[in-house]
Structure formats: structure tokens, C-alpha cells
Amino acid sequence: MENLLIITGPTGIGKTELSLKLAKKYKGEIISSDSMQIYKKLDIGTAKVDLENTKIPHHMVDIIDAKENFSVADFKHRAKEIISEINSRGGLPLVVGGTGLYINSLVYNLDFTETEADYAYREELNKILKEKKNWILLLFKKLAKLIFNRIFYVAVAMLVQLGWILMMVLRLAAYSRYIDIGLRLIGIVLVLWILNKEINPSYKLAWTMLILILPILGVVLYFVFGRSRIAAIMQQHFEQRIEESREYLRDRPQTRQKLEALDPSASNQSRYISDVSRFPVHENTTAEYFQVGDDMFPVLVRELKQAKKYIFIEYFIINDGVMWQTILNILEEKAAEGVDVRLIYDGFGCLTTLPHKYYEELQKKGIKCQVFNPFRPILNIIQNNRDHRKLCIIDGWVGFTGGINLADEYINQKERFGHWKDTAVMLKGEAVWNMTVMFLHMWAVIGRSEESIDYEAYFPHRYHEGKFESDGFVQPFCDTPLDEEVVGEDVYLNIINKAKKYVYICTPYLIIDNEMMTALCLAAKSGVDVRIMTPGIPDKKLVFILTQSYYRQLLEAGVKIYEYQPGFLHAKSFVSDDEIGVVGTINLDYRSLYLHFEDGVWIYRNRVIQDIKDDFIQTMEYCRQIEPEFCLNRNIGLRIMQNIFRAFAPLM
DSSP states (O other): OOOOEEEOOSTTSSHHHHHHHHHHHHTEEEEEOOTTTTBTTOOTTTOOOOGGGOOSOEESSSOBOTTSOOOHHHHHHHHHHHHHHHHHTTOEEEEEOSOHHHHHHHHSOOOOOSSOOOHHHHHHHHHHHHHHTOHHHHHHHHHHHHHTSHHHHHHHHHHHHHHHHHHHHHHTGGGHHHHHHHHHHHHHHHHHHHHTSSSOHHHHHHHHHHHHHSHHHHHHHIIIIISOOHHHHHHHHHHHHHHHTGGGSOOOHHHHHHHHHHOHHHHHHHHHHHHHTOOOOBOSEEEEEESSHHHHHHHHHHHHHTOSSEEEEEESOBOTTHHHHHHHHHHHHHHHTTOEEEEEEETTTTTTTSOTTHHHHHHHTTOEEEEESOOOSOOSGGGGOOBOOOEEEETTTEEEEESOOBSGGGGTSSOSSBEEEOOEEEEEETTHHHHHHHHHHHHHHHHTOOSOOOGGGGOGGGSOOSOOOOOSEEEEEEEOTTSSOOHHHHHHHHHHHHOSSEEEEEOSOBOOOHHHHHHHHHHHHTTOEEEEEEESSOSSHHHHHHHHTTHHHHHHHTOEEEEETTEEEOOOEEEETTTEEEEESOOBSHIIIIISBEEEEEEESOTHHHHHHHHHHHHHTTEEEOOHHHHHTSOHHHHHHHHHHHHTGGGO
């Protein structure tokens, strides 16, 4: 057994100072377990020790370039070698840092691969393949991969549908003149009807242009995609659940009065959420903010292992890998212990990441599972409405939400678009009740259960009898496409319109309507420091091109825009005036604001507000600030394409 001392904990508690004292006293050498300190030139915000001014040997600091890959498995391998070397010299190895997954890999001897990669053998096989020019084998492999992918069958089915529609159109070609006149008349009537609907003007413009330019295609697409049939199916069930839970979702008078006395403007913002989203504001709650998924994951694992009564999980994307397998093992163990484990995943979000009928596999493990709106190869509006929420609730008093899905790229165990920057919050206390009710509503609606929910069985204090700590005001809320209220956008607009000093925004997609554009520009013109951070490496190139089309107008108004250069920024957060913030799943695009089920946490005067702000400022160091010249010097063809995309952005 080798000697080893581990010093870990959150940022700013004195780990570095303590480690230096111990190393000096006990002939120690320090091994960094910080996932950011390993990178060269990433000095800002990483709290690296000045290696030139210390006599204490340090390892795993400034060892690789920022563009290189470095996994937990790499850390474990290198760290174990260094630990052995230090022990052989009679020294004391000190592992110091806050990246929990790094530390867990050493403590629990986590095995991330069955065998080490044999690169020499791999190269030999590649050489043989090239020499023999076995293109048939390669083609067969690609074909097999395609055929056995579920998305292939979905695409075929939809193509068949389109082919059938085309065939019907061709059969009616003999009557084209009369059909054309009829469709144009229908189109005109339809346009007049759309213009008088109470919907976003951007949608009106997009549908009107499409119908008038391409009457046949426009009319057909509108009747297929333009009317929300999901409301007719789900609205009644949701309203039923909301009504039965109304008495359990009321603002505490003393909390409302306290907030009103502190800040009437903030109270008005909170009251809007309470009245429209139906979820009250709470005290008696603490929050912890996570700058990246790498930091959240070990905390999530720790809290899941402590579950005693129930675990509720609702995510848009689940993909097999280190993250999901770790969580799945815990869920299976807890289900065997008698814990009520329930899981909801989105049918479209997991279309290519989970096997068909994966819920049956989970149910065999004792995990209750339901699929939201399973994807079917049918051309209709229903497929547009997705459950984009990310919720994990443990025993009613611990809750997680944010942009992080249950897949390895979200914790940087798998590289897809460079370094994945995402954020999340963990709540502990009474505000988690809102999240619990959100989940119970969705669970009952998906299952179409007619039984009333026993809400009292899930109260936070039922399984946590002591007092909760209190830190400011916390209000989890949700937004649905089932009503006319755009809660997510309105919450954001309230923050922008009420800002006095600054508004800092993180969003992976920036596809905004006129209301949001006007609010951002007006705030900037009024002297508010408005900053927006977007990805430097996109996950969807078309959406990225569309996002950049909004830069010019914002920049001209004085809004500052930054693109995160190390990779993909998936965070969704607002912070303003050192007082108000929102962290959740709501993107600044039409799909998120109008079509998806979303959730967020409105936070007022909680210590995480400063954490959100600090994270934004620190991340700016890894961003490129966009200048007006960037927009002016773009290719004319690209700018024309952007303008076309802008016109039809609400329909994408």
C-alpha cells in the first residue's frame, strides 16, 4: 500500500496553502487534480501556483496544450506513475484539487476501459486495409451501420410519405389550373386567418411568406406543422394536474411580503412567475452553481447515493457512456433497496442515443420509466414539441437542473465540439418542491393516469425533518407550449427591462424575435452593460450561421458579443446587477421559447449570483470579442443566405 494524502474541496477554501505547508513539513510533492490546471496558458481563473517561485515539486500542471485531448483515464494512468515514483524517493505524494472525477479515479480505482488501446496493431490493420484496397468491406460496414440505425427507418418512412404526396399531386396535374386557383384562394384565406391570430409576429411573417410564395407547399406544411395538435391531447391533462396541485403551490404570505419590502421590482418579476407558471417563490433554500459538467457530475453521484425514498429523473438526452453507466448502476442499486426510482426521457432527444424500447430494459432493472412523445415517422406538429427539461430530484429536498444532459460530452469525457462548457445548479431546501411537482405533473400526463397524485407523500420535510438553510429567494419554474404564455422569454425580458447596471447572457443559440431584439438593444442604448456569450465551435452549423446573422444589429446598439473559443458553449444563464439570475434549460431560440417544455430557476440575492457573474467574467478570457468589422467583412453570398434564413427562422 503506497502512501498518499488527498486534499480536496470547493474553490477558495485554502487547499493550496495547506498543501504547501504539509509538503514542506513532510517532504511532500504535489500532484494537481484540477481539470483546468493541466492545460498550458490557461492561467486566468485556474489559480495555478507560480512554479518558478516555489521549491515544492509540482506535477500535472501545464503538461498539455489546450487543444489536446486529456481524459480521466489519462489522469489516472499518469498520476499513479507519479505517486509510485514519489514513494520510491521516500516522499509524500499529495493529490490537491477539486475535480472529483479525477480523485475518484484514484480512490475507487475506476476502470474506464476494458483493455488498453493497441495502437501498433491498429496501425498494422490500417496498413493491410490500404494495401489490399478493400473498399467493399468498408462500404459494407458503412451500409450495415446505416441499416441498423433507427433513424434510417424513420427517414425511409418519411420519404415514403413525401413520395405519396408527390404522386397524388402528379395525378392531379390535369386539373392543375383549377387546383392552383383553389389553393391560392385557400392560401389567401389562411394568411388572413394567421394575421389575426394571437401569435408571435415573426411566426405570422414566416408563414405568410411561405404560403404566398409557394402556395401548394405552404398550405400543406401549415396544415401539417402549423397547428398545435398536442395541445388538444395534453392541455386537458396538464390543467387537471395543475388544478389538483393548486393548494400545494401557493406563495407563503411572509415570503412574498419580505420580497416586496426588499425590492418591489423583483417581487413583480417573481409574482409573474407565480401567477402564470403556477410555481411559488421560496426561501429556506440554498444553491450551488457548477461552471462545468465535470464539477457537477461527482456531486450528482454523491447525492444519488444518499437517496432514501425517491429519485425522479427527467432528461432530454441520455447516451451510454461513463456518465450514464455510473448513474444507471446507482439507480439499479437504489431500486433494489426499495427506493422509488422514476425516469422520463424524450423520444426524439434519445432517438439515436438509446435502443428502441429502452424503457423495457430499465423496467426489468426495477426502474420505472416513461418516454415523452415517442418519435414516430409521421409528418405532423406533434413531433415539434419536445421535453427539453433536465431535472433530477432526490427525496424532495435536493434538486439539479441546468443545461447538462446525461451524456459523456457534457462532462468532457467525450469530445464532440471541443471543450464542452455547460452550467447547472443544485438546490437544497423547500424550493425543490416546485421541481418535484413539475416531475409529478409530467409523469401523470405521459402515463395518462386518472388517479389523483398524493402530493403530501413527497413533501420535502417528510424526509428532512430539520430546518433548511436559507439564502435569498429561489423560484424554480417551467414553461410549456400548451398555452399562449411564453414564460421563459417573458422572464428573460423582465430581467433585461429592469436591469440598471448590467445583463450577462450565455446561450448556445441566438435566434430571437423582435421583442427580444428590441429589449436587448434598448437596454444597451440606455447605458446598461449588455453582454452575450455564444459558442465558438457550433454543434449545428446552420443554426450557428443564423445566430451570427443577429450580431450586426446588436453590435450597432452597443451590445457586446463573445464567442467561446475552446469549444461549444451549451450554458443557458442570465445574471443582472449582482442580484438576479436564471439558470436552466431555456435557449434563446424559437424552438426553446415556443415549442418545447422547459424549466429554469429564478434566483434573487443568493450567493450563487456572484458565482454566475464570476464564471461569465472568467470565461470571457477564453472568448473572442466580436467587432462590427466581423459582420461587415463577411462574404456577400453568406450574408444573403443569412437574410433568407432569418425570414424563415421561426419555422426551423
